[in-house]
Amino acid sequence: MNKKTVIEKIKKCLALSKSANQHEAAAALRQAMTFMEKYNIDADDPELLGITEAAILGSGSRKPTVFEAVLANSIARLLNCKAILNGTYKVTPSLGLKKQYSWVFIGFDPAPEIASYAFDVLYKQLKKARSIFINENLKRVKIKANKVKRADLFCEGWVIEATKLVSELNPDKEKTTQIQHYIDQQKNVSNGEATDRNKKTNVNTDRYQDDLSAGLQAGRNAKLNNAVNGGEQHKRLGTTA
Known part of the structure; x- marks a missing residue:
């Protein structure tokens, strides 16, 4: 056999x-x-434990932004998974061999596949919301670094609101322990060191707080619906872009 x-x-x-x-x-x-x-x-x-993995590409960075890391880890908590970053080499026409980092969700089947799909859906919605915010609210901002920082703060607000229910869930401690044991046996994995581009910025000003509030408001429009078919096979998550 x-x-x-x-x-x-x-x-x-x-x-x-x-x-x-x-x-x-x-x-x-x-x-x-x-x-x-x-x-x-x-x-x-x-x-035997039923632990599986599912990978999905986000920004591809070894040090993703704070909002991207929070999004990945919040979804992982929602589905009793762990989220790690895994780098693989990819051949690109312009740069040749380049290392690209994907989010890998580890948990009990079928949770990782659902988590990876959920991240993909919400991350695409987040990028679209960020683009709209920049075009409509930051078009007069001339300094690129300031525009990036303010857009980042908007995204942080968006993620906080879009994943609000996730933070209130209680993870299955037994499953979490088993998953962590599995991860500890792996090599070259990372939980993801995030890049905070607002680390040295005074975000308590009215302008930056308005950006955060705009993100919170926009995040309420995020859509993610989970359906399970007969307790055996899950359906793809319903979304609106």
Whole structure:
């Protein structure tokens, strides 16, 4: 048997081991242990636990902006996942070989795939909202650095509002621990060191607070609807761009 088939059989045995029938439960647990020993499957094997990964490209930067990092990590918390950055090399016509960083969502299937799709949807909405804000509210700002900082603050407000419900959820601590153990076994992973372009800016002025408020207001228009089909397969998240 291939590993996938063995894993499925072990999972079924472990499910039966929770039976109210004492003898059936004991027999199923023995069978699961026999399979694990015979095929050298560890109890912490990610496939046995059901841990999977799904990657999605954001800005591609090794040090993404604060609002991008907050968006990724908020979505991860929503779905009991962990979000890390993973760099891979990509050949580009202009720059040749370039390292590009993607967000990788790690969790129990199918959560990572849903999380990656949710990030993609909201990140695209955020970029569109940022562009509109710059064109409509910052067209008179001549200094590029100031325009970028103010747009960043708008985006931070947008993300705060768009992910407000996420921060109030309580993560499954057992699952989170298992996922973190899986991540700790990996190499060359990063939780993402964010770039704060407003770090040295006095954001308490009326102008910057207005930018933040505009982001909060715009973030209320973000759309993300999660549907699950029959408890088995998830449908793609409904969105409006």
